[in-house]
Amino acid sequence: xxxxxxxxxxxxxxxxxxxxxxxxxxxxxxxxxxxxxxxxxxxxxxxxxxxxxxxxxxxxxxxxxxxxxxxxxxxxxxxxxxxxxxxxxxxxxxxxxxxxxxxxxxxxxxxxxxxxxxxxxxxxxxxxxxxxxxxxxxxxxxxxxxxxxxxxxxxxxxx
Amino acid sequence: xxxxxxxxxxxxxxxxxxxxxxxxxxxxxxxxxxxxxxxxxxxxxxxxxxxxxxxxxxxxxxxxxxxxxxxxxxxxxxxxxxxxxxxxxxxxxxxxxxxxxxxxxxxxxxxxxxxxxxxxxxxxxxxxxxxxxxxxxxxxxxxxxxxxxxxxxxxxxxxxxxxxxxxxxxxxxxxxxxxxxxxxxxxxxxxxxxxxxxxxxxxxxxxxxxxxxxxxxxxxxxxxxxxxxxxxxxxxxxxxxxxxxxxxxxxxxxxxxxxxxxxxxxxxxxxxxxxxxxxxxxxxxxxxxxxxxxxxxxxxxxxxxxxxxxxxxxxxxxxxxxxxxxxxxxxxxxxxxxxxxxxxxxxxxxxxxxxxxxxxxxxxxxxxxxxxxxxxxxxxxxxxxxxxxxxxxxxxxxxxxxxxxxxxxxxxxxxxxxxxxxxxxxxxxxxxxxxxxxxxxxx
Numbered sequence: 001x002x003x004x005x006x007x008x009x010x011x012x013x014x015x016x017x018x019x020x021x022x023x024x025x026x027x028x029x030x031x032x033x034x035x036x037x038x039x040x041x042x043x044x045x046x047x048x049x050x051x052x053x054x055x056x057x058x059x060x061x062x063x064x065x066x067x068x069x070x071x072x073x074x075x076x077x078x079x080x081x082x083x084x085x086x087x088x089x090x091x092x093x094x095x096x097x098x099x100x101x102x103x104x105x106x107x108x109x110x111x112x113x114x115x116x117x118x119x120x121x122x123x124x125x126x127x128x129x130x131x132x133x134x135x136x137x138x139x140x141x142x143x144x145x146x147x148x149x150x151x152x153x154x155x156x157x158x159x
Numbered sequence: 160x161x162x163x164x165x166x167x168x169x170x171x172x173x174x175x176x177x178x179x180x181x182x183x184x185x186x187x188x189x190x191x192x193x194x195x196x197x198x199x200x201x202x203x204x205x206x207x208x209x210x211x212x213x214x215x216x217x218x219x220x221x222x223x224x225x226x227x228x229x230x231x232x233x234x235x236x237x238x239x240x241x242x243x244x245x246x247x248x249x250x251x252x253x254x255x256x257x258x259x260x261x262x263x264x265x266x267x268x269x270x271x272x273x274x275x276x277x278x279x280x281x282x283x284x285x286x287x288x289x290x291x292x293x294x295x296x297x298x299x300x301x302x303x304x305x306x307x308x309x310x311x312x313x314x315x316x317x318x319x320x321x322x323x324x325x326x327x328x329x330x331x332x333x334x335x336x337x338x339x340x341x342x343x344x345x346x347x348x349x350x351x352x353x354x355x356x357x358x359x360x361x362x363x364x365x366x367x368x369x370x371x372x373x374x375x376x377x378x379x380x381x382x383x384x385x386x387x388x389x390x391x392x393x394x395x396x397x398x399x400x401x402x403x404x405x406x407x408x409x410x411x412x413x414x415x416x417x418x419x420x421x422x423x424x425x426x427x428x429x430x431x432x433x434x435x436x437x438x439x440x441x442x443x444x445x446x447x448x449x450x451x452x453x454x455x456x457x458x459x460x461x462x463x464x465x466x467x468x469x470x471x472x473x474x475x476x477x478x479x480x481x482x483x484x485x486x487x488x489x490x491x492x493x494x495x496x497x498x499x500x501x502x503x504x505x506x507x508x509x510x511x512x513x514x515x516x517x518x519x520x521x522x523x524x525x526x527x528x529x530x531x532x533x534x535x536x537x538x539x540x541x542x543x544x545x546x547x548x549x550x551x552x553x554x555x556x557x558x559x560x561x562x563x564x565x566x567x568x569x570x571x572x573x574x575x576x577x578x579x580x581x582x583x584x585x586x587x588x589x590x591x592x593x594x595x596x597x598x599x600x601x602x
Contacts, residue, residue, distance in 0.1 A: 021344075127254050
């Protein structure tokens with residue numbers, strides 16, 4: 001039983017003509033799986049390797065280098081909430097924002113709320129320093145997340 | 160230069176539409192038409208060389224010169240890799256260029272590929288820039304539909320494909336050979352140079368790696384001419400025969416403890432003081448600044464007394480910093496603990512070290528742990544010398560690592576200890592805890 005859908009396989013194969021080598025489609029393939037399944041199961045690594053003529057170890061090597069991808073034992077919740085902790089955000093309350101969210105969500109960075117709605121992460125500079133403290137909701141910035149906006153943000157993500 | 164008018168941000172400040180039609184109505188793709196109809200590829204390279212344009216990504220290498228490093232008469236393919244992995248803390252100018260005026264940058268890509276004979280351009284974009292990705296994709300699709308990309312661009316024997324390639328949250332992918340390794344689907348371990356990417360880059364083919372703002376500048380250099388570009392900024396320092404000058408407009412990012420953080424476009428060479436006071440509304444809460452980072456975290460520190468330093472390619476170096484970097488200024492006020500600031504810096508680099516070279520992998524971790532101990536009130540006076548010893552021994556400059564990440568990790572430590580030493584000593588002596596312990600996360 002295949003983990004990847006036919007549609008996902010086709011989308012991965014569609015990337016191949018872009019690159020001189022099939023291996024270059026590794027990150028796009030991992031993103032396709034990770035975005036939809038909220039993790040990359042071991043079996044998906046094998047299937048990606050098959051599609052790209054690689055050893056599963058090569059795909060796994062690349063995948064695990066980037067702290068970004070989750071394995072099947074720790075899948076993401078519905079929204080991945082990244083809180084920036086780098087200097088421009090730290091100077092404007094980023095650390096406090098992260099601590100505040102940990103307290104309110106009752107999880108540590110890396111964890112997912114019991115209802116499966118929010119996975120909390122710390123991030124290094126996410127490039128929205130003019131709106132510090134800032135967060136990412138998956139890959140969309142949300143700027144100037146001051147303490148009074150935290151409850152509304154959580155409510156929005158729990159909806 | 161009181162009468163300077165923004166060029167790169169012109170349409171963005173006018174809140175002009177990012178669509179192709181609007182861009183064209185504002186004179187967009189005029190430079191491309193001029194290049195392919197009236198200029199040879201060599202003339203485009205020459206114009207960029209003549210302009211004195213230096214890379215905006217951090218190293219400041221002359222862009223046109225970089226293009227000439229490509230082998231002559233290569234059968235191809237030649238690649239352009241656009242470095243959109245903007246991850247240097249404090250830097251967000253490229254995000255704004257992509258989100259708000261995508262065609263200006265795309266035109267720069269097409270011009271660069273025309274000049275260098277590159278047949279494929281990859282925009283390596285950090286995953287965090289989701290909005291940039293979607294805006295750019297729309298612009299790329301529009302360009303394909305309108306014969307600005309694809310086969311026989313504007314009816315000429317010029318073919319180009321542009322693809323976006325999304326990263327996965329690793330700072331090291333901003334290092335040009337790390338970027339290439341990552342593009343190839345491997346872990347982003349930087350390569351030993353030489354060979355330089357121009358000779359052997361992506362998939363061992365000649366490759367140019369350029370920054371987004373650099374390419375946006377190319378658009379205007381071709382449109383307005385090299386002389387126009389050279390009329391802005393700072394000429395070479397006559398006392399320094401190796402200085403290529405600091406020409407052109409620059410996007411300065413200002414963040415931290417200022418009233419109006421943001422991105423402003425000014426001629427290269429503005430002082431930190433003018434930038435903070437005139438363009439960022441001054442230091443917040445009526446306080447005074449203690450210092451700043453002049454060009455992204457890895458460049459080190461300036462004290463408030465050094466705020467008259469001009470932010471061109473030489474100024475920060477003369478003040479003991481690593482360089483101009485990305486010209487991202489991060490200001491911190493006089494209530495801020497330098498121990499906290501330096502701890503944050505060391506934590507960043509320890510987190511982002513790729514682990515390939517032992518001095519960097521271990522050194523960044525040691526520095527972070529020592530700073531953490533200090534901020535918990537358990538610092539030792541000898542730590543300051545040990546920190547300096549580590550900082551002096553990791554990086555390309557001492558010759559112990561493959562890439563410059565370690566130099567960027569070391570410089571803030573060196574600068575902080577030499578420029579703010581009394582504060583470190585006072586913190587250690589008093590055993591003062593500077594902050595609550597920070598949370599330890601999953602990765």
